[in-house]
Amino acid sequence: MIKDKTAIVGIGQTAFGKKLPESELELACTAVLNALDDAGIDRAELDGLASYTQESNSEVELARNLGLGDITYFSQVGYGGGAGPGVIGNLAMAVATGQCRVGVAWRSRKRASGAVRRPWSKSSSSLQEEIAVNYTRPFGVIRPVDEIALLARRYMHEYGATREHLANVALAQRKYANNNPNAQMFAKTLSREDYMNARWISQPLCLFDNCLETDGALAAVIVSAEHARDCRQRPVLIHAWAQGFHSQHQTMQNFFCDDPLRGPSWVAARQLYRQSDIQARDIDVAQIYDAFTPLIPLSLEGYGFCARGEGAAFTENGNLELGGKLPVNTSGGGLSEAYVHGFNLLTEGVRQLRGTARNQVPGAASCLVTAGEGVPTGALILRR
Amino acid sequence: MRLQQCPVTGRLIFPPRPVNPWSPRDKALWTTVSSTGTIWSVIAPHPPLMLDFTDLAPYNAIVVALDADPTIRLVGNLVPEAGAAINAIAYEEIEIGEAVQVVFERINDEIPLPRWVRRMR
Numbered sequence: 001m002i003k004d005k006t007a008i009v010g011i012g013q014t015a016f017g018k019k020l021p022e023s024e025l026e027l028a029c030t031a032v033l034n035a036l037d038d039a040g041i042d043r044a045e046l047d048g049l050a051s052y053t054q055e056s057n058s059e060v061e062l063a064r065n066l067g068l069g070d071i072t073y074f075s076q077v078g079y080g081g082g083a084g085p086g087v088i089g090n091l092a093m094a095v096a097t098g099q100c101r102v103g104v105a106w107r108s109r110k111r112a113s114g115a116v117r118r119p120w121s122k123s124s125s126s127l128q129e130e131i132a133v134n135y136t137r138p139f140g141v142i143r144p145v146d147e148i149a150l151l152a153r154r155y156m157h158e159y160g161a162t163r164e165h166l167a168n169v170a171l172a173q174r175k176y177a178n179n180n181p182n183a184q185m186f187a188k189t190l191s192r193e194d195y196m197n198a199r200w201i202s203q204p205l206c207l208f209d210n211c212l213e214t215d216g217a218l219a220a221v222i223v224s225a226e227h228a229r230d231c232r233q234r235p236v237l238i239h240a241w242a243q244g245f246h247s248q249h250q251t252m253q254n255f256f257c258d259d260p261l262r263g264p265s266w267v268a269a270r271q272l273y274r275q276s277d278i279q280a281r282d283i284d285v286a287q288i289y290d291a292f293t294p295l296i297p298l299s300l301e302g303y304g305f306c307a308r309g310e311g312a313a314f315t316e317n318g319n320l321e322l323g324g325k326l327p328v329n330t331s332g333g334g335l336s337e338a339y340v341h342g343f344n345l346l347t348e349g350v351r352q353l354r355g356t357a358r359n360q361v362p363g364a365a366s367c368l369v370t371a372g373e374g375v376p377t378g379a380l381i382l383r384r
Numbered sequence: 385m386r387l388q389q390c391p392v393t394g395r396l397i398f399p400p401r402p403v404n405p406w407s408p409r410d411k412a413l414w415t416t417v418s419s420t421g422t423i424w425s426v427i428a429p430h431p432p433l434m435l436d437f438t439d440l441a442p443y444n445a446i447v448v449a450l451d452a453d454p455t456i457r458l459v460g461n462l463v464p465e466a467g468a469a470i471n472a473i474a475y476e477e478i479e480i481g482e483a484v485q486v487v488f489e490r491i492n493d494e495i496p497l498p499r500w501v502r503r504m505r
Contacts, residue, residue: 131399132399135398135399135458138497139460139461140443140470141459142433142437143429146429149427149429150425150447153425153427153480154424200428201429202427202429203442203475204427250399255447255457255459256398256457258455
């Protein structure tokens with residue numbers, strides 16, 4: 001176990017927006033430099049690099065451009081929005097076991113500039129390389145939102161969830177973003193009426209059930225807990241981490257398994273809490289992967305904040321907002337701050353435990369950070 | 385309609401794959417199954433979509449749980465009859481739990497695409 005053996009001591013980011021002038025490589029380099037500055041660590045000390053398989057900048061290009069020295073650990077985790085906590089956890093293991101001393105994880109993308117083609121926009125010939133999509137895309141189930149909408153519609157049917165519940169998620173996060181000047185939606189308020197009248201993307205999901213399109217990059221610095229005591233910031237300890245997916249899981253198309261509404265989160269959660277002194281009832285604030293609003297109730301159930309089928313009702317009475325049962329995605333998250341494959345959920349978790357968040361949960365001492373439900377996933381429990 | 389089946393356990397397998405997950409050293413066989421089921425979920429995609437689907441949007445897409453094994457689910461579209469457009473029945477008119485049956489639409493010489501029509505129980 002690597003419980004409390006490593007800490008996040010630096011976080012960095014670029015601006016979030018549309019059509020940023022810098023390349024993905026330049027954005028990545030800026031985020032890494034900002035994270036190192038935040039930690040008070042010189043780039044010459046950096047010897048470990050970790051990112052997502054979908055990251056378009058290689059470790060080599062990053063190291064050549066930043067003028068880094070010898071790198072002794074590098075790794076990537078797959079499955080897009082399922083990767084984040086796995087990237088951090090693998091790097092933490094490398095630091096804890098001495099494979100590297102100063103590790104940096106990062107993610108950079110220019111999704112809002114159309115720089116990267118979506119997998120679902122590929123031609124038919126390349127689609128045939130994958131198996132399961134051949135049994136969904138010919139019928140018009142093309143985009144991630146269509147796949148999640150199929151699960152969401154079933155979820156609503158089984159448990160009596162409504163669009164009001166999904167609106168609770170979208171509105172709570174927009175409210176947080178309206179108090180976060182770094183959020184893309186900082187200046188744009190969202191009313192329940194706006195939500196209800198929004199255009200459909202894939203019924204029953206509307207525009208505001210979908211995450212943003214963002215250009216931007218983020219990074220985090222990980223060192224041993226001992227090393228962390230010499231750094232500039234109050235260390236945020238990596239208390240527990242886990243990855244998981246269940247038997248016969250199908251990425252993004254989890255209707256091809258026995259129990260589709262009991263997704264990978266359930267497996268990651270079991271493994272996470274097994275290693276953790278901090279259980280669901282003890283967690284002060286959560287950053288839950290939110291490419292689409294239905295992932296919040298599904299994840300609340302998976303990570304044990306309520307029983308199965310109660311995730312939608314959990315969103316009622318302002319429970320996700322400051323002062324509620326479990327403040328969730330307090331920077332605005334992927335729905336309203338920025339969508340960078342969930343990396344901004346991690347940095348917000350760090351700020352909450354430093355006590356420097358814009359929407360600070362008073363005295364927050366523990367934070368859950370998750371990757372996406374519906375894909376091979378992962379989660380972290382961070383603590384002060 | 386034919387699906388893969390494990391020769392040892394009898395379990396159906398979908399989507400098809402090269403190795404049989406229920407007994408990996410025993411090759412899956414193809415077996416004819418009853419082509420009836422119930423609607424498990426339904427959506428209506430709206431643009432932005434791939435070009436060929438944009439003209440049809442909003443259309444319906446459904447997940448069907450097979451009567452032969454309700455944990456086997458197929459994705460498809462509900463149509464009033466074989467060959468009809470996938471936007472002929474509106475999302476709002478489709479209910480989860482409706483009984484359906486497969487029909488095949490031959491989109492070219494090689495590919496018969498399964499669609500679904502309502503059926504009386």
